[in-house]
Amino acid sequence: MLSIENLKEYGADVEEGLTRCYNNEEFYLKLVAMILDEPSFGALKKAIEDNDLTAAFEAAHGLKGVTANLALSPLRDPVIEITELLRSRTEMDYGPLMTRIDEAYKRLEELIRE
Amino acid sequence: MLKELNESARKRRILVVEDEAINRLMLGNIISKNYDVVYACNGQEALGILNEEKDTLSLILLDLLMPVMDGFTFMGEIRKDEQLKKIPVVVLTSEEDAEVDSIRLGAMDFIRKPYNNPEVILARVERIIELFEDRQLINRVEYDETGLLTRDFFIEYVQQMDSIDKEDRDLIAVNIGRFSLINEIYGRKQGDKILRITADALKDFLAEHQGLACHLDADQFFLYCRKLENTDDLLKIENDVSVNGEIPNTRLRFGILRDSSKETETEKRMNSAVFACNTLRNNFSKNIAFYDQKLHDDEIMADRLLGDMDRALAEREFKVYLQPKFDIRGDKPHIVAAEALARWKHGKLGMISPGQFIPLFEKNGLVRKLDYCIFEETARIIREWKEKYGCAIPVSVNISRVDLYDKSLKEKLLEIIARNGLEIKDINLEVTESVYMDDDDDIIKRIADLRDTGFDIEMDDFGAGFSSLNMLYSMPIDALKLDMKFARTIDTDRKQYYVVKCIVDFAGYLGVKTICEGVENKEQYEAMKQAGCDLVQGYYFSKPLPEEEFETYIKELKEGLC
Structure with missing residues (x-):
């Protein structure tokens, strides 16, 4: 079950996230769990596969905002990285970066679904 | 800021526009x-909300x-809309570059x-809202010399009150009867004193009823207060003003907009309250009126009709309907003339009753344009009868008082007659009785001049006002049209019958024909015939008909007479 301890182990900056929620743990955990309903992760993956850098930027930007507000550092950091590359529409192999994002997302997903 | 506003102003509303649900x-x-x-999840949804709730929102927090x-x-x-752009926007962003554009x-x-x-x-949010509300009010004067709110502040505070709670309130327009006379008789100083006393009385009233009071200008005041359980409380205001102002019988008028809707703009609501107040202008028996949507709708309709008139003339929406006049002197009534009546087939509103637009146009002097239009159309119709059937009957057209002020009226009518190849006797002129009673020599001379030129002049609505029989020999008249009130009871009221008979006989001695309008049944027709009336017109014989239908009469005439 998703808990503050689990998120700490995951590497999230829980203090920061909780501050934004007036230290209401229940509310914070509810928001973290909602990330599975966020369409931006799926949209980013698909846009990268289609090599649609504009759509990929928009999705990455959205995901960045959410992960940064929730202070989910392991996911947030590679997402910030890819957002900046996509902002300038850099033509490159996004595979390795997407793998990092994918792994961080899946770890989080497991925590939520546990 | 006002005490009451401060007490409950804590909960302002903020619109958050952001697509990410978590954020x-x-x-x-x-x-x-x-x-x-x-x-709202995006800009479009936010616009929808703004349109519904703009008056209640203090701030927009906006994702890009x-x-x-x-x-x-x-x-x-929102910058395109005067109302919407008054709501401050704070942008939510992680991008420095976007800040400049925002x-x-x-x-x-x-x-x-x-x-x-x-x-x-x-x-930050609190500071922005405060700053913005202060900025809105800066450079404006909050109270005037009477100590009441000025217009802009009143509107602002009304909106703020509405955004705080949904309590039903009354918006009341207050003005002072005969205020200009008070200024004139007692002097400006006394007038100003009355204004201050009225303001004080309104403040006392608010001490009990809570709300806002405004002095708009001159003698126009407003109250915005909790819904009144008893309007007698307003009369106490009047009493205070009368007693303290030392002018006996000072009257205040109150126009009340009940349960003032939060949806409507404050200025519109103020106008509605003033509208109610104005209905009391010539009413000396009461001084409190409630806003009536129907009355207001009528006013709006009148404005619309006035605004539409020129377009309707250009697009030929005004139609001539013809009502036949029958000669009843012989064994069998037969058609000898007709009256042209204006009908308005409005492009969007359909058929509009003449009772609705003619008094309106008369009041505004626009009836002149309509009269020329009807005269012109009538001339065309008669010309077409002559071309088609080789015969016609005289048609009378109404001439209004304003037409008679026009020095070139005669020339204009003669020009239309000549242009259509008609003779003067083809068109008769109907002038209403009240015109003769104005006692305006120039007008009477102009009627006489038209008559001398050859027009048959019919005095319309005879008996509707206070006409006198001696007008029949002192005024230029060829025919007398008895007001329809005579026909209404001639068959049941013997006295009315004798009145009609007396008029008909008297007119007969002077060689003036009598025409009776509004004959609706056989009994009325027979009574008119017995009284010796020359011509009748009314639903018993025919209602006013569009020209196509009326043409049947001309066809029959051709077969019988021409």
Whole structure:
């Protein structure tokens, strides 16, 4: 079950996230769990596969905002990285970066679904 | 700021426009500590909410990158609207570059993403709202010399009160009867004193009923207060003004808009209250009136009709309907003339009753244009009869009082007659009785001149006012049209019958024909015939007909007479 301890182990900056929620743990955990309903992760993956850098930027930007507000550092950091590359529409192999994002997302997903 | 506003002004409303649900809820949770929050997922949804609730919103927190309509487009849209652009916008962004563009589009400030400490966000939001409300009020004078709110402040505070709670309130327009006379008789100083006393009385009233009072200008005041259980409380205001102002019988008028709707703009509501108040202008038996939607709709309709008149003339929406006049002197009534009546087939509103537009046009002097139009159309119809059937009957056209002020009236009518190849006897002129009673020599001379030129003059509505029989020999008249009130009871009221018979006989001695209008049944017709009336017109014989239908009579005439 998703808990503050689990998120700490995951590497999230829980203090920061909780501050934004007036230290209401229940509310914070509810928001973290909602990330599975966020369409931006799926949209980013698909846009990268289609090599649609504009759509990929928009999705990455959205995901960045959410992960940064929730202070989910392991996911947030590679997402910030890819957002900046996509902002300038850099033509490159996004595979390795997407793998990092994918792994961080899946770890989080497991925590939520546990 | 007013005490009452301060007491309950805590919960202002903020619209959060953000497409990411997590961010939306997080921000909403932060600000809901001190504010009511409304949410939208994108610019378009936000515009929809603004249109419904713009009066109740104090701030918009706006994300920039959103599907459907982004934040930049949204700001561009609200800048186009005078009302919407008054609501301050704070942009939610993680991009420094976007800040410059946002400022250009009118954003007041930024909240950085990821969000700061909630207390910092709250403080920022509070500061922006305060700043903005202060800015709105700066450079304006809050109270005038009577000590009441000025117009702009009143409107502002009414809106703020409405955004705070949904309590039903009355908006009351107050003005002082005969105020200009008070100024004139007792002097300006006394007039100003009455204004101050009225303001004080309104303040005393508010001490009990809570709300706002405004002095708009001259003797126009407004109250915005809790719904009144008993309007007698307003009479106490009047009594205070009368006693303290030392002018006996000073009257106040009160126009009340009940349960003043929060949906409507404040200025519109003020107009409605004034509208109610104005209905009391010539009423000396009461001084409180409630706003009546129907009355107001009538006023709006009148405005619309006046505005539409020129277009309707250009697009030929005014139609001539013809009502036949029958000669009843012989064994069998037969058609000898007709009256042209104006009908308006409005492009959007359909058929409009002449009772609705003719008095309106008469009041505004526009009836002149209509009269010429009807005269012109009538001339065309008669010309077409002559061309088609080789015969016609005289048609009478109404001439209004304003037409008779026109020195070139005769020339204009003769020009139309000549242009259509008609003779003067083809068109008769009907002039209403009240014109003769004005005692205006110039007007009577002009009627006499038209008669001398060859027009048959019919005095319309004879008996509707206070006409006198001696007018029949002192005025230029060829025929007398008895007002329809005579026909209404001639068959049942013997006295009325003798009145008609007397008029008919007297007119007969002077060689003036009598025409009776409004004959609706056989009994009325027979009584008129017995009284010796020459011609009749009315539903018993025929209602007014469009020209195509009326043409049947001309065809029959041709077969019988021509």
